[in-house]
Amino acid sequence: MRSIAPWLALALLTVFPVYSQPVETSRELEVQDNWVMFRDNDATRMGWVPDGSGRLFISTMSGKVLVVMNGVVQPTPFISESFSTGHEQEGLLGMAFDPDFANNHYVYFFAAMPGYTLQIFRYTDLGGVGVNRTVIVDGLEAGVLDYDGGGLTFGPDGMLYFGVGMLHSFPVEDVLTSAAGKIHRVLPDGTVPTDNPFYDGAGPNVDSIWARGFCNLHGLVFQPGTGRLWANVSSPRNLQIFSVGPGDHGGWPQYNFSRPTGYVEPVHSYVNHFDEYPFTPTGAVRQSGVTTFTLAEGYDSPMDALWYRKGTRVQIQDVEDPSFNGDFYVTGHPSSMSFTVDQPEPDAMSGGGQLKRWIEGEFVMGGMFYTGTRFPVSYSGNYLFTDFRGMLHRIRFAADGSVAxxxxxxxxxxASGGFIDVNEGPDGALYVLSYHGGILRVTPVPGGQAVVVSSSDLAIPEGETKTVMVSLAMPPAVDVWVKVAVQGGDGDLSVVEGGSLRFTRENWSVPQFVTLGAAQDADADVEHATFTFTPTQDFPMVTVHARTEEDEVPEEPVNDGGVDGGAQMDAGTAEDAGTVEDAGILGDAGPIEDAGILEDPGAFEDAGTVDDAGSLSDAGTVVDAGTQVDAGSMKDGGSVPVPMEDESSGCSAGASGLPGVLAWWLLAGFVWRPRRARR
Incomplete structure (x- = not known):
């Protein structure tokens, strides 16, 4: 790729005016470049192994999964598949850890296979090496030039979600008989749950489809507490982030900006080009601290003000009244051609001027929700995502959950940055993966000593435990003890191990473990508690919120299968009206299950009636690997566009299609000039 860089630069200079793009890092962050460097120049995804080992896995297009320990690449990879990374763009696209990894040690991979097919397979971690390769999903159509998508993650329902791109360099009709342009949902063994929204059994639909109408799905991650799946989607004209529910339609390929009722709108979108747009002669009106800017009608194709969605940062300049000028965030859209921003200034009206929007990326890649405690509290719950152009974005939310x-x-x-993934490490720092073989480590500018806890919100299944990692933000002057205590929870939530931790100048940055548990009880009430991590020195304690995940099902007051023993006799309770024989025809075999009559092992997933075992038709048994999301990684394991993807009227393409890239960029000189030039 690097050998053709001068040709690419020449092509760009011949079609685009030169604009000065700001190059900067937020002042509140410290960035350690090249925290890890490795020779493989085709990284795709990364994830911290959720077992407390401190291992970091890095998948590559060529098929190796590298292992990093303490900032050092280990000599033995986790796995070594073999792919050709030429024009057809085979290779590993996505990676996800099983929610029950602590017990089954499963790691899942999404790959573009030889012969233009997509496959999901898993390995078992045995002594640090992957064994027992098992195909989960097979036979999906694949494309070339990395139109395959590749987003991969587990949901809070224990299901495996994956994104299949448009597969080709041109839009195709969105139909339920094709897997392309869809988000899919299967059980961890690859069988299809019958409650998928488009499941039709023997019908023509691809039963695994969960949501539809998306271009190239590079990143999938669930938002904590909402059950909503966030999808990072690249298309030729727009880079979009959706919050998706079952059955949703993103509108592609019919709609790319505004959509009619019935389609899900992106929560955020941004552009891969410099942009200017003028206002009407009286297009700036400020009243009660809110300014409405009206875009010039007929100036361009009417994509309306939705080009600038809520939360978008725009630069206002050249308005005749200079009090209107500056950098602001869009707060709303009073009409199809106007938007509002907050300006706490006196009421006024003015004309002239325009907005400016810098290039904000090239291809939207992996994302994560920040749940740690190392960064300022203003980062809590923020959505962080990478763009291949070498950008790390941050979305903050309003009180109603919308983008602020x-x-x-x-x-x-x-694009020399090649950022494709971001992840939170055990030490609370952010780690940004580059396609070009490096990882950046990002920390907040030191503002004082702090306790760093790996998670601020936990859901603990009854009878099980969760582990959090604790360290300090900087070396202490004297030894620091951190005491862990619980408040609330009616005794159901407790500190199982690690209630007192000692940190010294030698071990302050090494994570120590605290095990939190949820007791098994007989009720179905969700219990809530807070765990406090209090240091013995004078700096702030940290609070972690936790809740139980109940496994009881309330028993309905119906005949439970026993013989009527009268008012004093319940044939299925502790006063069971029978002895050993009670598990038979009239006996109750338990409080709910009723010896197989009320709880058919295949009642929901048709256990074994269709021998699907990996295609996209329903079959198989019910194997639910847990209820929590992608334990420990807080990220998606999406796909990667190889450097400088081609977007010649489709979704996105790969670096090896360089003739297509050059052709598209040359064409872009006529299509994607700034708006001022497109009258």
Whole structure:
């Protein structure tokens, strides 16, 4: 790729005016470049192994999964598949850890296979090496030039979700008989749950489809507490982030900006080009601290003000009254051609001027929700995502859950950054993966000593435990003890192990473990508690919120299968009206299950009636691997566009299609000039 860089630069200069793109890092962050460097120049995804080992896995297009320990790449990879990374763009696209990894040690991979097919398979971690390769989903159509998508993650329902892109370099009709342009949902063994929204059994639909109408799905991650799946989607004209529910339709390929009722709108979108748009002669009106800017009608194709969605940062300039000028965030859309921003200034009206929007990326890649405690509290719950142009974005939310502000935290200014994934480490720092073989470590500018806890919100299944990691933000002057205590929870939530931790100048940065548990009880009430991590020195304690995940099902007051023993006799309770024989025809075999009559092992997933075992038709047994999301990684394991993807009227393409890239960029000189030039 690097050998053709001068040709690419020449092609760009011949078709685009030169604009000065700001290159910067947020002042509140410290960035350690090249925290890890490795020779493989085709990284795709990364994830911290959720077992407390401190291992970091990095998948590559060529098929190796590298292992990093303490900032050092280990000599033995986790697995070594073999792929050709030429024009057809085979290779590993996504990675996810099983929610029950602590017990089954499963790691899942999404790959573009030889012969133009997509496959999901898993390995078992045995002594640090992957064994027992098992195909989960097979036979899906694949494309070339990395139109395959590849987003991969587990949901809070224990199901495996994956994204299949449009597969080709041109839009195709969105139909339920094709897997392309869809988000899919299967059980961890690859069988299809019958409650998928488009499941029709023997009918023509691809039963695994969960949501539809998306271009190239590079990133999938569930938002904590909402059950909503966030999808990072690249298309030729728009880079979009959706919050998706079952059965949703994103509108592609019919709609790319505004959509009619019935389609899900993106929560955020941004552009891969410099943009200017003028206002009407009286297009700036400020009243009660809110300014409405009206875009010039007929100036361009009417994509309306939705081009600038809520939370978008825009630069207002050249308005005749200079009090209107500056950088602001869009707060709303009073009409199809106007938007509002907050300006706490006196009421006024003015004309002239325009907005400016810098290039904000090239291809939207992996994302995560920040749940740690190392960064300022303003980062809690924020959505962080990478763009291949070498950018790390941050979305902050309003009280109603809508996007309030979107900023670029790191901007390298061009695709040489190749950012494809972001993840929170055990030490609370952010780690940004580059396609070009490196990882950046990002921490907040030191503002004082702090206790760093790996998670601020936990759901613990009854009878099970969860582990959090604790460290300090900087070396202590004297030894620091951190005491862990619980408040609330009616005794159901407790500190199982690690209630007192000692940190010294030698071990302050090494995570120590605290095990939190949820007791098994007989009720179906969700219990809530807070765990406090209090240091013995004078700096703030940290609070972690926790709740139980109940496994009881309330028993309905119906005949439970026993013989009527009268008012004093319940044939299925502790006063069971029978002895050993009670498990038979008239006996009750338990409080709910009723010896197989009320709880058919295949009642929901048709256990074994269709021998699907990996296609996209329903079959198989019910194997639910847990209820929590992608234990420990807080990220999606999406796909990757190889560097400088081709977007010649489709979704996105790969670096090896360089003739297509050049052709598209040359064409872009006529299509994607700034708006001022497109009258």
């Amino acid at each position: 502000k979107e900023d670029i935290l790191i901007n390298t200014g061009d």
